[in-house]
Amino acid sequence: MSEQRLRIAIQKKGRLSDDTVKLLKACGVKVNLNTQRLIAHSENMPIDILRVRDDDIPGLVMDGVVDLGFIGQNVLEEESMMRAVANEPTAHKVVKELAFGGCRFSLAVDNDFDYQGVESLANLRIATTYVHILKRFMEEANVPYTSCMLTGSVEVAPRAGLADAICDLVSTGATLEANGLKEVEVIYRSTAVLMQREEALSADKQDLVNRILTRIDGVQSAKECKYIMLHAPKANLEAINSLLPGSERPTVMELAGNSDHKSIRRKLYLSFTN
Ligand code: ATP
Ligand code: ZN
Numbered sequence: 001m002s003e004q005r006l007r008i009a010i011q012k013k014g015r016l017s018d019d020t021v022k023l024l025k026a027c028g029v030k031v032n033l034n035t036q037r038l039i040a041h042s043e044n045m046p047i048d049i050l051r052v053r054d055d056d057i058p059g060l061v062m063d064g065v066v067d068l069g070f071i072g073q074n075v076l077e078e079e080s081m082m083r084a085v086a087n088e089p090t091a092h093k094v095v096k097e098l099a100f101g102g103c104r105f106s107l108a109v110d111n112d113f114d115y116q117g118v119e120s121l122a123n124l125r126i127a128t129t130y131v132h133i134l135k136r137f138m139e140e141a142n143v144p145y146t147s148c149m150l151t152g153s154v155e156v157a158p159r160a161g162l163a164d165a166i167c168d169l170v171s172t173g174a175t176l177e178a179n180g181l182k183e184v185e186v187i188y189r190s191t192a193v194l195m196q197r198e199e200a201l202s203a204d205k206q207d208l209v210n211r212i213l214t215r216i217d218g219v220q221s222a223k224e225c226k227y228i229m230l231h232a233p234k235a236n237l238e239a240i241n242s243l244l245p246g247s248e249r250p251t252v253m254e255l256a257g258n259s260d261h262k263s264i265r266r267k268l269y270l271s272f273t274n
Contacts, residue, residue, distance in 0.1 A: 005046045006205050007066040012051035016192055020070040024049070027214050027215040041071065046208065057077070057195075062089050064197045067205060072101050074190040076129055079131045081132035091198035096213055099220050101192030102172045105133060107185040110158055113165075118143050120238045122128035129162035130188075134167045137187040231255060231263050240264065 010020045021033060030044040033051070041051045050066055057069040058079035075092075083090045109115055118141045128134045138145050148163045155175050157163040160235040167187065171175060176183055185198070194216070201209065233241055241250060241264075253263045 004202075004204070005048045006068065006201075006208050007048050007050060007059050009050045009052055009057045009066040009069040009071075011054040011057070011070070014054060016054060016070060016072060016101050019098075019192070021102075023098070023216065023219060026219045027212050029212075043176065044202075047176060050087075058092070059083070061092050061195050061197050064199055065202055067197055068095075068209065070098070071194045071195055072103075072190050072192055074103070074105055074133065074188060076193065076195060077188070077190075077217075078130040081136070085112075085132075093196045093198060094193050095196045095209070096194040096216055098192040098194060098216070099223065101190070102192050103169045103188065104131060104186045105167065105188035106183045107165060107167050107187060108155075108170075108176050108181040108183045109165045111180050111182050113182075116181075118185060121145055121165055121200045124164035125162075126165045126167055127157035129154060130167070143254050155181065167268050210261040231261055232260050233260055235260075237262065237264070 008024075011017045011023075025178055028044070029047055030040045031040050031047070033040055033049070037054065038051060040051065040241065041047075042049065050060070054071060057066075057071045058076045061069040062067045062079075062083065076092075080090045094242065107118075107121070109121075114120070118138070121138075122143050123145065125146040125148050126134065126138075127150050129149070129151055131147050131149050135147065135262045141217050148157065149159060150162070154166050156179060156270050157166050157182065159179065168176075169190075170183055173183060194213075196209065201205070230240075237252065244250070250264045255261045255263050
């Protein structure tokens with residue numbers, strides 16, 4: 001890989017991949033990702049895209065092998081703690097929070113478990129992928145437990161007799177429900193972020209990064225802005241307006257042939273936190 005090209009690590013296949021690729025495209029980065037190649041070269045910008053497992057991304061940025069990485073905060077946090085223990089470099093900058101990849105990292109137990117608080121988990125075995133984030137939470141709560149590290153299928157651990165409880169990523173809760181589990185404690189909230197290596201980039205590379213960051217802002221704020229249009233009785237105009245967030249007044253139009261109804265058009269700003 002050429003030193004002059006900006007190197008960006010993205011998840012090859014998984015929950016962050018589609019949104020990351022979509023965002024890069026929306027930022028004007030043209031790249032052919034239809035091959036199985038590890039490295040893809042952008043056709044219109046001096047950018048190389050490295051496609052790897054998400055777990056490898058924080059380390060690649062922290063070691064300065066790549067300049068930028070799109071990653072879930074949970075993986076970044078876990079890797080930072082793991083590296084701190086191993087005395088490996090952890091320095092990096094989080095340069096943008098992204099409007100995708102939202103999830104929570106939660107403790108869950110069997111539906112019929114009599115959960116009274118974290119103390120109920122004392123001396124039990126908890127299965128998880130992100131052992132350091134869980135450890136920090138349990139130490140702060142001062143509850144002793146046994147950790148069981150699983151890199152996948154965490155949600156089947158209780159039924160398989162591998163653990164008494166789990167700590168796993170949840171978005172809708174459907175997976176927990178399908179496995180007869182209930183979410184009892186949210187211990188960490190995560191979204192995807194864009195991280196950058198700590199060491200300064202060349203002026204050209206940093207200019208390119210700044211351009212990408214500005215484009216991400218544009219893409220994300222355009223997404224947050226929605227038009228809504230509704231037909232409503234005149235008498236309810238003020239009540240409706242008071243329900244709409246923001247200070248901008250709506251555009252109101254008379255509906256032909258119906259003197260009691262008006263049409264309201266207004267821009268609605270929504271802030272998505274996933
Ligand atoms: P890889 O093969 O790259 O190691 P993975 O199996 O570790 O993939 P994915 O399941 O693709 O990871 O999840 C990637 C990230 O997506 C998670 O680390 C998390 O930040 C985010 N995410 C959002 N919602 C969820 C969810 N419901 N379950 C798991 N991860 C989620
Ligand atoms: Zn992973």
